[in-house]
Amino acid sequence: MSERHANANGDYTPGLDRLTRYALVALAVAQALALYGLAQVIDDFDDLRWLYGAYAVVGLLPLLFYLGGTRLYDIRNLIAAAVLAPLLFGLGWHLGWLCEPFENRSYHTENFVFSFALSIGAAVFVLASYLRAWPAQQNPSLTIRSC
DSSP states (O other): OOOEEEOTTSOEEEOOOHHHHHHHHHHHHHHHHHHHHHHHSTTTOSOHHHHHHHHHHHHHHHHHHHHHOSOTTOHHHHHHHHHHHHHHHHHHHHHHHHHSOOTTOOSOOHHHHHHHHHHHHHHHHHHHHHHHHSOTTSOOOOOOOOO
16 A cells, blocks of 8 residues: 655645565665675676676666656566566676777777666666556556547
């Protein structure tokens, strides 16, 4: 059940329930610990593919829950995370492969990293917005309804 909170106009709008709020805080703490752990082992990694893959999952997957998670027990978020996690890891792995130092490479990837991270972050934001707007009682639909 969602709790109801009054907004500035005095109207009551549904908010996050207590369990979902605690789960999001626990997710933030787990993400911070995982990012700290990755930062500690960054100098020991010889293969950038695995490091970038881990950073992509740890950095971007919780964004799906922060933006799109309205209920903890919503199966749609778990399905989206299960599909998105290997995709993010694969894209991060590919970025790590592009950024590995090669002797005979004639192109530079430093400018590519920022645009890559920005575009993947925007895609996760759009997916989370779609999941949040998707009513729980209906099938997903991309049709535009007129007022």
